[in-house]
Amino acid sequence: MMPSLTNIVKCSFLAISENEAFARSVAVSFAARSSPTVTQLADIKCAVSEAVTNCIVHAYPPDRFDKPMVEMTLRHFDDNSVAITIKDHGVGIPDIKAAREPLFTTDTTGERSGMGFAIMESLMDNVKVSSRVNKGTTVTLKLRLGVPDC
Amino acid sequence: MISILSNEQTCAGAVTCNLNNGILEVAVSGEIDHHNARSIRAKIDEKLYLCRPKTVRLDLSDVSFMDSSGLGLILGRFTLTHELGGELKVVNPSQGVSRILDLAGTARLITIERGEK
Ligand SMILES: Nc1ncnc2c1ncn2[C@@H]1O[C@H](COP(=O)(O)OP(=O)(O)OP(=O)(O)O)[C@@H](O)[C@H]1O
Ligand SMILES: [Mg+2]
Numbered sequence: 226m227m228p229s230l231t232n233i234v235k236c237s238f239l240a241i242s243e244n245e246a247f248a249r250s251v252a253v254s255f256a257a258r259s260s261p262t263v264t265q266l267a268d269i270k271c272a273v274s275e276a277v278t279n280c281i282v283h284a285y286p287p288d289r290f291d292k293p294m295v296e297m298t299l300r301h302f303d304d305n306s307v308a309i310t311i312k313d314h315g316v317g318i319p320d321i322k323a324a325r326e327p328l329f330t331t332d333t334t335g336e337r338s339g340m341g342f343a344i345m346e347s348l349m350d351n352v353k354v355s356s357r358v359n360k361g362t363t364v365t366l367k368l369r370l371g372v373p374d375c
Numbered sequence: 376m377i378s379i380l381s382n383e384q385t386c387a388g389a390v391t392c393n394l395n396n397g398i399l400e401v402a403v404s405g406e407i408d409h410h411n412a413r414s415i416r417a418k419i420d421e422k423l424y425l426c427r428p429k430t431v432r433l434d435l436s437d438v439s440f441m442d443s444s445g446l447g448l449i450l451g452r453f454t455l456t457h458e459l460g461g462e463l464k465v466v467n468p469s470q471g472v473s474r475i476l477d478l479a480g481t482a483r484l485i486t487i488e489r490g491e492k
Contacts, residue, residue: 243412249408249440267440267471274442278409306428327479335454336416338446347478 228302237304240281241314248277248311249299251278255299259335261370268348269309269368273297276364277310277340283331284315285363306350306369321354388438390418399428404437407445419452421458431456432488436467445472446479453485465489 234255238244249352252273253266277295285293298310319323325346330339345352349366356362388411393400401419405411423431433452438445451464456463463488468476476487 242408242413245408245410246406270444271471271475272439273407274440278442280442282409335446336444336451337410338443338450338479340443340446344443344475346480 228304228306230300231303232299232301234299235296237294237296238256240285240315242278242281242293244295245274245277245281247365248295251297252299252309254297255301255309256368256370256375257306259301259305259370265368265370269307269366270307270350272307272345272366272368274353275345276309278363278367279341279364280311280313280315282337284313284369286316290315305371306367309366310363311366312361312363316319317358317360318356321356323339325354388412388415390415392422393417394422394426394428394435396481397429399423399426399431400432400434404435404439406440407438407448409444412444412448416451416480418446420455423452423461427459428456428461430444430463430464432466433463434466435482436469437474438472441472441475443479444474446481449476449481449485450455452459 236251238247250271255270256266282294285366293315296312300308320339323329325342327343328339330337342352345366351367354362355363380460388403388405388407390401407415420433431452432451433465453463465476468487468489476482481487
């Protein structure tokens with residue numbers, strides 16, 4: 226059976242690096258209400274940081290976009306899972322499969338390792354990426370919270 | 376849980392550097408993300424160019440949060456130190472940092488010292 230939605234919070238912010246810490250703290254506050262473990266909270270903080278930073282670093286090359294925005298939607302479901310969607314309206318990703326490969330980066334400054342998607346995938350239960358060139362990119366991070374009873 | 380929340384208030388990454396017999400000790404504290412990495416990088420690189428140390432010990436014991444931007448920062452300093460004729464080691468990474476270093480297999484490239492403080 227599909228879990229049903231129990232809560233939803235939305236926010237949008239300018240794609241500037243100052244807002245990375247803001248987005249992390251919103252996600253941590255949202256998840257903290259659903260009895261996560263300390264590790265789960267740290268994992269959400271890191272995965273959200275990766276997805277939001279990607280919007281800020283890659284989605285909006287300077288000069289091509291007027292008011293670059295990032296939208297974050299946080300959902301909670303009755304199986305105590307959360308789904309966090311991070312969306313931009315930027316350049317998009319031409320080849321998602323390649324982009325998700327560890328060490329793949331289009332960065333040319335030498336300061337990025339191309340590990341963002343690999344980190345998101347290893348910390349979350351599920352990472353969904355959809356993208357259209359010059360339309361934008363949406364990343365959805367899913368994690369079931371709490372200690373599983375087995 | 377509380378500490379993860381309250382870390383947000385003290386997030387700006389701070390750097391202290393100490394040169395001793397050609398060994399540059401660099402200690403970073405707080406959060407290393409894309410936003411903070413810029414100033415942390417500038418502070419470390421200034422010291423690297425100035426001192427040209429044989430050994431850099433990058434102490435990450437007080438880093439409360441790090442993502443892939445931190446990985447990039449570490450790898451970038453590793454490369455620059457090498458280009459300037461030295462060697463960089465990561466010292467006492469905090470638990471959060473260790474997880475990211477392990478995920479990326481950083482130990483294959485960079486020496487990571489744990490234990491002595
Ligand atoms: N929101 C986005 N918009 C456009 N391109 C993106 C976006 N997110 C990721 N990409 C592309 O996917 C690549 C891989 O992303 P990933 O986060 O794995 O690595 P990175 O950001 O390049 O480096 P790191 O995350 O290690 O600092 C990027 O280099 C970029 O080309
Ligand atoms: Mg990235």
